[in-house]
């Protein structure tokens with residue numbers, strides 16, 4: 001008899017985005033003349049930079065010729081891309097990373113999910129509440145039972161205190177999804193020291209680092225001294241370069257970072273992750289990696305910066321509009337997410353319904369990211385500028401009058 005992995009039965013059904021879709025469809029059916037604007041899902045709307053398209057066309061041509069055709073590539077990624085990452089994302093910012101500490105992949109979602117393969121089932125895991133749900137669910141799927149939820153609310157400025165029990169695995173997302181807030185250098189440093197003292201590991205998701213302007217906010221955890229001994233960093237081209245539909249990311253597993261056997265012997269994780277990737281992964285498509293490489297040219301950098309500036313301008317429009325309408329808001333400065341406090345007396349879902357009804361604008365109820373997200377609401381800056389301006393105008397009109 002075939003048996004299932006019963007850990008899957010422990011997962012809560014994720015109704016968040018399907019419930020949103022159903023509610024929007026029902027509203028649209030009843031109000032076919034209303035134009036609903038969606039600022040809910042964190043997907044980009046700008047087309048890919050032209051440098052990426054040109055590079056991929058060229059790579060596709062190469063694949064059509066016997067002289068330049070390439071089959072399976074290196075599981076860790078092609079050196080042409082890893083060298084650019086090494087130089088421009090790290091070396092030029094004062095961080096020394098070896099090329100074989102860089103693992104190119106098809107997404108930070110996969111990597112943050114797959115990394116749990118390396119750790120024992122009885123490890124204690126700390127995640128923030130609210131949280132990017134992948135961290136929680138992938139640990140539950142692989143049978144980890146000890147999960148500490150660290151409340152992350154306005155009261156602690158969205159920077160949770162150390163938990164009462166010492167975790168083995170600590171997830172930090174900076175800039176944060178969903179709250180759009182950031183941890184500064186001092187705060188990240190605190191966690192690095194804590195991890196060192198307690199022989200824990202930090203899984204540091206910096207998928208949104210490209211949005212950081214504040215010099216006090218690290219763009220990489222490896223800006224912090226000693227972090228290489230205790231941290232793994234996840235990066236993505238999704239939000240930086242519009243690659244959500246292309247699939248390309250990378251993970252840095254420093255050679256110093258280690259975990260321990262039952263007997264207390266240190267094992268280096270770089271070799272383990274390499275083994276895991278070579279066994280379960282066959283690398284990212286050559287064409288996609290050439291596309292990713294193109295963003296590191298001077299013109300490529302200019303084009304991606306234009307897109308990031310576009311989204312940051314949207315974030316500013318949302319922030320300023322919501323403040324004008326009387327809302328308390330967080331994030332949206334070094335991040336594409338705006339986290340707002342829903343009006344007194346309403347739950348996250350009640351506010352969702354009200355906003356849809358009154359302003360025909362869709363966002364994401366904070367409670368969908370964890371119980372401490374109740375009373376909050378996420379809007380994203382990834383829409384088009386026209387839609388963002390229109391959505392904010394409607395919110396200002398409706399809420400300035402009635403609240």
Ligand code: PLP
Pocket residue numbers: 042106107108109110132173177205207235236237238244248249
């Ligand atoms: N990490 C965080 C915090 C995210 O919000 C997202 C996507 O929304 C990802 C990772 C996924 O990135 P990728 O598209 O590279 O899988």
